[in-house]
Structure formats: C-alpha cells, structure tokens
Amino acid sequence: MASNNRKILLLGIAIVGTLGFVGPLLFTLISIFSGTEQAPAPAATSQNQPDPARTAQEIAGYQKILEREPNNPNALSNLASLYLQQFQFDKAIPLVERLADAQPENPNVRLQLAQLYQVTGKADKAGQTYDKVLATDKNNVGALIGKGDLLLAKGNKADAQKLYTQAEKAAPEEGKERVREYVKNRLNPPKPPAPPPGAKPETKPFAPAAKPDKAAPQAP
Incomplete structure (x- = not known):
C-alpha cells in the first residue's frame, strides 16, 4: 500500500499556494473545491529540477526561523512544502500539525x-482529522470525499x-x-484493457527439470 501511494504521489503531488498538496485521490479534487482548473504538471527537465544545494540552504534557513519563531506560519x-517535494513525509507531517494547531x-x-495522514497510511488519524473539518464545515467537499x-x-x-x-x-x-x-471511478474502477484479438497469452519459457545427481559408487 505504501509503495502504491508513493508511486501515485510521484505522478500527482502538487504544491498549491503557500501550502497546498494533494495525494492519490485529491489531485483531481483540488480544482473542484478551489473552483479552478489545474494544469497538468510539466515534465521534469534539467531546467526545472530543484537544485539540491539551494533546497538544503532554504531548509536550513526556515529551520533557523522556526528556532526563533516556532509557530511562524510562512516558515x-x-x-x-520543501520536505514534501522530497517525499520526506515524516518531517513534513509534524510541521503541518503545528500549522493546523496554530x-x-x-x-x-x-x-x-x-x-x-491518508496517503501515508494513517487511516485512523485521517478519519479523525476529516471529522474535525466536517464539524466546522459539514459540506467541505474534500473532507467528504476523503472520508468516503x-x-x-x-x-x-x-x-x-x-x-x-x-x-x-x-x-x-x-x-x-x-x-x-471521480466517484464513478472509485465505486466501479475501470477494468484493464482486454488484449487485442489474436494476441497470444504470455507464456513462460520452458525450463527442463533438473536431472538428479548420479549416486556415488559405493566402496566394495
């Protein structure tokens, strides 16, 4: 499950605004409750790949700010967001928890x-947090679908x-x-495409059985 989530996140995770990220099920939905259409993510190139040295410098800078101001929302x-881009969820989640509490x-x-929580397999925490959202906004589309x-x-x-x-x-x-x-695809996932007519089923190459070793001659 965790590996599947990671694969989908690699395709679908996005940074939106000061802190916007979506997981395997909410990349499509972010446009629904923001009221805007999201463009597909550009293909990775050497020009738009983040510079590791610069990223490390930015991380260190924000860490210093948080040492002085532990609840600075921008930091x-x-x-x-920087940790999410690197898929370091264990480091990102505590920061988002602090931001939510603040x-x-x-x-x-x-x-x-x-x-x-949901994309990292913490289903119980995800459910409790969706409930908190729905307690203040019972018609929050993202929370309704996430809980669903x-x-x-x-x-x-x-x-x-x-x-x-x-x-x-x-x-x-x-x-x-x-x-x-979205709901249709969740309730009735599309079936994998059928093989074209006349296609031969995949067969494994024949491997002959190993011959038993000859018994060693017994001493007279």
Whole structure:
C-alpha cells in the first residue's frame, strides 16, 4: 500500500499556494473545491529540477526561523512544502500539525493534514482529522470525499456512497460533473484493457527439470 501511494504521489503531488498538496485521490479534487482548473504538471527537465544545494540552504534557513519563531506560519508551510517535494513525509507531517494547531480557524490546513495522514497510511488519524473539518464545515467537499474513500477502503460502501452523494450536492455547479466522474471511478474502477484479438497469452519459457545427481559408487 505504501509503495502504491508513493508511486501515485510521484505522478500527482502538487504544491498549491503557500501550502497546498494533494495525494492519490485529491489531485483531481483540488480544482473542484478551489473552483479552478489545474494544469497538468510539466515534465521534469534539467531546467526545472530543484537544485539540491539551494533546497538544503532554504531548509536550513526556515529551520533557523522556526528556532526563533516556532509557530511562524510562512516558515512552517514553506518548510513542509520543501520536505514534501522530497517525499520526506515524516518531517513534513509534524510541521503541518503545528500549522493546523496554530490556525484552528483554517479548515484548509486541517484538510491538507488529513490528506497527508491518508496517503501515508494513517487511516485512523485521517478519519479523525476529516471529522474535525466536517464539524466546522459539514459540506467541505474534500473532507467528504476523503472520508468516503476511507470508508470504502474498509468495505463500508453504503456509508461511503452517502458521503459521495453529499459531496456532489455541496460541490459548485461547475465541479459536480468532476465529482460524479471521480466517484464513478472509485465505486466501479475501470477494468484493464482486454488484449487485442489474436494476441497470444504470455507464456513462460520452458525450463527442463533438473536431472538428479548420479549416486556415488559405493566402496566394495
């Protein structure tokens, strides 16, 4: 599971605003509850690859700021984003937790924390954090779908469907179709494409059985 999450994150993780990141299920959804269409991430090139030396320097700078100001929101969010770009989730999560505690009135930060818990396999913490978001905003689309996915993963399809339906109703008009498409793919994952007509099934090369060793002659 962890390796699958990492593979999907490698394809779908994005940095949005001061602290915006999405996991395997919310890359599509970020545009739904932000009301904007997200462009696909550019292909990695030598020009847009982060410079390791510069990244290390930025990390050290934000760490020094946090030594003086432990709850500086810009330092917390930017440092977390740098760690996320390097997939150092164990270092990013505590920073986002501190940011969420420092900004209890900001449901977006807590939503992002729930997403991080979810993609790193901390399902219980993710569920509790989604509940906190929904306690202050019962129609938060991201939290409804994230919680629905947790329930679906546990086999509770009926309750997951209820949350998905609520999310579709709460989504802005221009986002409803995308919610429906997402939910459809979650409830009925597309089947792998069938092999073309006439294609031969893959067969393993024949390996002859090993011959038994000849018995050593016995001494008279």
